[in-house]
Amino acid sequence: MRERNNRQLNMSAGMASVAVASVLVALKLWALAETGALSVAASLADSALDLMISGAGLAAIIYAARPPDEDHHFGHSSAEDLAALGQALFILTSAGVIAFAAVARLLSSNPVRLEAEGRGIVVMGLAIMLTLGLVIWQGHVARRTGNRVVKADRLHYLADLVPNIGAIVALLASSRLGVTQVDSVVALLAAALLVRGAVGIGRGAWDALMDRSAAPEVVSGIEQIVTEWPGVHGHHDLKTRTAGSRLFVHLHIELDGSQSLDEAHAISAGLKRAILEAYPGADVIIHKDPVRD
Template sequence: MPVFVAPNPVSLPLMSAPSSPAAASPVRVAAIGVGVALLVLGLKFLAYRLTGSVALFSDALESIINVVSAGGALLALWVAARPADASHPYGHTKAEYLSAVVEGVLIVLAALSILRVAVPELSHPRAVDAPWLGLGVNMGASVINLVWANVLLRIGQASRSPALIADGKHVMSDVVTSVGVLIGVVLARLTGWHILDPLLALLVALNILWSGWGLLSSSVGGLMDAGVDPHTDAQLRRVISEEATGALEIHDLRTRHSGQVTFVEFHLVVPSEMTVRDAHTICDRLEDAVQGVIAGANVTIHVEPQDQAKHCGVLVV
């Protein structure tokens, strides 16, 4: 059997981001996010100063984390956008996961700060002063956050940016927290049960802890080279099976995420007498198929002769 020299691994360049101007520049979106976070922070601290509410104070504390998170996302996206170099041949896209991990840690610290303030208030709850104006200011900040969270999530998903998606989820959790706080402070005012204020602060802290844990878990998965989800994996196997006509077998299919890029690699077994040109044609067809499932995927295919078949993996239709 002749020796078959595998072609050089085939890599596709990153596909351009969606045509939306905002989605085309995640760095610009992150920069705007810093300004939005600073505006919301100012409004929430104003609401706290007007009311003296511990729950509103906890809400304002979380907004400090939002500012730091937005700054971290901006820095991470700037680093991730740098092209590959000799020291980082696969690029700098994992910087986005580092940003998300730092954001998760900061969220946990914010929750602990809220607990430190709220727990003593349980034994000596205070009446909330001038609540209506303060609540109105806080509600305005929450509306701004709601709009911005949806923008971040939409653009983050369109541009496949873990940093923007993490920031959007964090801001959305802040919106949920703020709505709960507003309801609690209103009830405390209407019923005279002033203990509702510190109790709501405790619930805010627990919600933030849960949000931080989820963010840390997903970010660590990215740093540990987690593969695509089962649904996407099944789609990949289906299209590879359908588009590999002429080959004998596909095995050792592996995927991993790195920021906005998904790496896909596998071994393609072809008849030993097949020419390099024909094998390369199959590779081109498979690249297009993978790109149809995962936009922006970086594909590497290792071609092997027939005697390297493992008789397992993806069945060629």
């Protein structure tokens, strides 16, 4: 039941992301045509990539939700990591394009004049409200499900707030003070934030694809549960890895070899339930060894 609810939450976050990105692209296309502002263009480019990435992310969420089959015994959750890695690469590319355009405009001897700043400000304000609503919902879903695609999606939408606010500042500076350089500075700041976020997303996805063990606090939490569990005299060969939002745990526990198989199974089953309660959705395999071995 919990896994089904998590899948539904992840799906809702993915569909909301695609819907908001579509609206933002349309609004910012109009605003760019009206103002000619590079900060708006940077925000538009980011939203266009958001739309493409969010679509791919939604597809990954749908695919990752498929149950294990004969060819994928551990499920399809690694699709989330592949999508997140693709997101990181797209974000880095867009940051490079934005930074290049901003530097070129700053070094140009003919400053670009911005127009219809008031209309652009209205559009960017609306974009901020839509983005805030999406980020709040994605944050709720990410906390409930731990889905890496939703987390990555939320991160770059959260980063969008800074260039959106910066675009408003740039348009105000142009309309009130006649200063157009602020537009390029804001675009550079947006590019830097995008790079920082993309590196974090990419590193997490790469670690998961390379079967890196779970976070140290997760491993220590599992060890504490095992150590304190009644009937367990010790443990060894604790191995963990993550794939998408799913945690995989392999563990050997040491039990009294003189007890019955039913008693040993009851201890192991209880321990597995305790681990699942602490880490919902985990895939836990426990091997039982006699304590003297």
